[in-house]
Amino acid sequence: MSLVNPSDSLERQNEKLIKIAGALMRRVEYGSEQSSAAYAQFERAALLERRVRERTRDLERTLDLLHESNAQLGRANAEAETARSNLADAIETVSEGFALFDPQDVMVMCNSRFCRDFRDTANDLRPGLPFASYVDEVSRSRFLALPDGQTPEAWAAQRIRRHRDRRVMFNVQLAHDRWLQVSEHRTGNGGTVVVQTDVTDLVRLERQERARLRDKQTRMIRATLDHLNQGVCIFDEHARLLGWNDKLGTLFGLPARRLQLGVSFFGLLDRLDEDVVFTRGIDRDGFTRWARAEGPRGPVSFEIRRGGGAVLQVFGRGMPDRGFVISVTDVTTEREAAEKLAQLNEILEQRVMERTLELEDALSAAERANASKSRFVAAASHDLLQPLSAAKLYIASLNDRCAGGDDGVILSKAESALTSAEQIIDALLDISKLDGDGLSLDIRRVALRDIFAPLRDEMEVLAARKGLDLRFVPSDLMVESDPAYLRRILQNLLANAVRYTETGRVLVGVRRNGGSARIEVWDTGPGIAEEDQNAIFEEFRRLDATRGTSEGLGLGLAIVERACARLGHPLGLWSEPGRGSCFMVNVPIAGRAEPNRPTLARQSARPAGLAQSGLIALLVENEPQMRRAMSVLMESWGVSVIEAEDAPGALTLLDDLQITPDALVLDYQLGPGPSGLTLYRMIEDRLGALPCVIVSADRSSALRQGCKDLGLALLAKPLDRHKLAAFLERAAVLMA
The missing domain is CATH 3.30.450.20 (PAS domain)
Known part of the structure; x- marks a missing residue:
């Protein structure tokens, strides 16, 4: 209901509204309570009319939307029906049998070719059929050719198990020698597509090809057999x-x-x-x-x-x-040849046995000769070292007393000559030991710096005389070796480097080479030609024949090669004429050495402290010349010396004098009586422990171990006066 007529013009509607508004205003101002109630009802009616009008508009819009949705749904249904019809037409055109099952294994659709070969089940295959029922129908079909011994129930159970796999493909044999390939594919929503393809022609072609191959293989086998x-x-x-x-x-x-x-x-x-x-x-x-x-x-x-x-x-x-x-x-020919070879082998074995016996006799003779040679060299060296040692001590005593001048020069040259002879004898002794079977090696952990330090002190003087720069690269590695022989190897290599290098430098360093330390001795000498690099390790072989015997007889590298072979240390050489040489010795690494400890300074040639010490030394030496030379030397240092020739004479002398000496200097080999070690134990039983040094030309490991067990020092002949002086000074310190 409207207060104005919608068909009126706008001017007329405005006039009516103005009149209504005026009447309402008058009613508000002059009306009674009844009129106020009527007006309130009028307001409610107007409000209700407005809400009804709004709801009517909403309903009209909803109806419009509903009509539009119905139209869209109709179009969608038409499109879906068209798509379904197109899908059905497309599936029908496929040459294979096709069926679609939903995620619940219920058939959604199939084409006419699906299970067409199972004609007795075709009428039962329609949408809504469960997959298990489809398998059961096929398993009981008379057109399915089951394998021998397999029942329809077993075939159906096996088919259901295959269906659980993600991807399935297998062949099924039909009646009348026909074959069907069945494959399954999963859809995105978990459904299954089953495709059946007739592969009868392929199977028959494969059979024909297989038969043809068998015939061909048969012919090839026959040809191969006839060719053998x-x-x-x-x-x-x-x-x-x-x-x-x-x-x-x-x-x-x-x-x-x-x-x-x-x-x-x-x-x-x-x-x-x-x-x-x-x-x-x-x-x-x-x-x-x-x-x-x-x-x-x-x-x-x-x-x-x-x-x-x-x-x-x-x-x-x-x-x-x-x-x-x-x-x-x-194998007739081979067996006859084998028999002839066996006969020849017997003849050869007999001849080899005869030659072996002859070689054994020759080897035994050579071994006896070698042992005799070793004993002779050892005995001769010992006998030669005694007078050499005495001569060196006499010369050392004279040299200490000379103030210099021409006499001192002559004495120095004489001492140098004796030193050269001593080195030759030492080299012969080393070669004899290295060639013998009774060599005992003292393999233990040794710090390379303990090997390098004395070598540096020894070789620096020789290098300085020739104006060479001698350098040692410090190393804190520990190695496994015999310290004495390792020092002798490096000493010979260094001596050769200094001897044959006229200008430049000599460098000693260590490189890690896996689990071993490679000690390298470099020089800037004349170098060695490749054809001469094997010859230099032979005895008495020197490449420079113009040098005198005072510069070596060519025994140093022979000792190096033998010692490295006995120690198991690989020896290497690099050299180039005009550039220099490098000798390399590989020694197993045994860890790192402890930090260096301070050592006592090297003693001077003439110990000054012994003159005021009042030291009394007992000297026991069976060689008169050696005993006299040692006495003269020690007395020149201010030491009081009492002498004896053997162990009984020493014990008798101590009993007669009734004194206790401050130091003992005992020769190891004292003739037919007790040795120096035995004599020390006798003196120790009488007088107690005293400072003692054993002097001997014997370089055996048994003597070193015996001195070590008793805690005694060991000095090798020819005697080093510096080491003897150092021992006496230590004894003087203990006496004080």
Whole structure:
């Protein structure tokens, strides 16, 4: 209901509204309570009318939307129906059988070719059929050719198990020799698409190709068998002959009529029984048992002799189909050659035995000569070292007393000559020991810096005389070696480097080489030609023949090579003429050394502190010249010396004098009586422990160990006066 007529003009509607508004204003201002109530009802009516009008508009819009949605739904249904029709038409055009199952394994749709070959089940296949029912229908179809021994229920159970896989593909045999390939594919929502393809033509083509290949292989096998220089025969699982070559009949002398397809192996063996003798391997019964074996056959090999002496080697092996193949080889020539070789071998063995006995006799003689030589060199060296040591001590005493001048120069040259002779004797002793079988090595952990330090002190003077720059690269590595022999190796290498280097420098360093330390001695000398690098390790071989014997007799590198071989330290050499040389020794690494500790300064040639010490030393030496030289030297230092020739004389002298000496200087070899070690123990029992040094030309490890056990110092002959002075000074300190 509207207060104005909508068909009126706007001017007329405005006039009406103005009048209504005026009347309402008057009613508000002058009306009674009844009129106020009526006006309130009027307001409510107007409000209700407005809300009804709004709801009517909303309803009209909703109806419009509903009509539009219905129109869209109709179009969508039409499109879906069209798509379904198109899908059905497309599926129908597919040459394979097609079916779609939803995620609950219920058939959604299929084409007319699906299960067309199972004509007795085609009417039951329609949308809504469960997958299990579809499998059950197919398993009971008379057009399904089940494998031998398989029931429809077992086939259906196997088909359901395959259906659980993500991707399935297999062939199904139908009646009348037809084949169907079935494949399953999963859809995105978990459904299943089943496709059936007729593969009968492919299977038949494959059979034809397989048969053709078998024929071709048969021809190839026949050609191969005829080409072989061996006789070959093949038997099936029933030991019947399947194939053979002509060589087999030739080797056994069998006519063609006896070698026929299907002939029994055992019949053939019986026919050969009179002409064949089993000579090596198994016998006839063992061969028969092998052929009759029901299980897998292992390989078998044996030899037989046929007729007038032909030797045949037979080799048999089982095949996967339980058949077996046998090959026969004529080895008559090889066996005759082997017999002749055996006869020759016996003759040769007899001759080798005779030569071996002769060589053993020669070797025994050489070993005896070598042992005799070693004993002679050791004894001769000991006898030579005694007077040399005495001469050096006399010269040292004179040199200390001379103030210099020409006499001092002459004495120095004499001492140098004696030192050269001493070095030659030491080298001969070392070679004799290294060549002998009784060498005992003291392999232990040793710090390289303890080897380098004395070598540096010793070689610096020689290098300085020639104006060479001698450098040692510090190393804190510990190695496994014999300290004495390792020092001798490096000493000889350094001496050679300094001797043959005229200008430049000599460098000693260490490189890590895996688990070993490679000690390298570099020089800037003349170098060594490649053809001479092996010759330099020979005894008395020097490349520079113009040098005098005072510069060595060529024994240093021979000692180095022998010592490295006995220690197991690989020795290497790099050299280039005009540039220099590098000798390398590889020694096993045993860790790192402790930090350096301060050491006492080197003692001077003439110890000044002994003159005021009042030291009394007991000297026991059986060689008169050596004993006198040592006495003169020690007395020149201010030491009071009491002398004895042997152990009984020393003990008698101590009893007569009734004094306790401050130091003992004892020779190890004192003639037929007790040795120096035994004498020390006797003196120790009487007077207690005293400072003692053992002097000897014996360089055996047994003597070193004996001195070590007693806590005694050991000085080697020729005697080093500096070491002797150092011992006496230590004794003087203990006395004070």
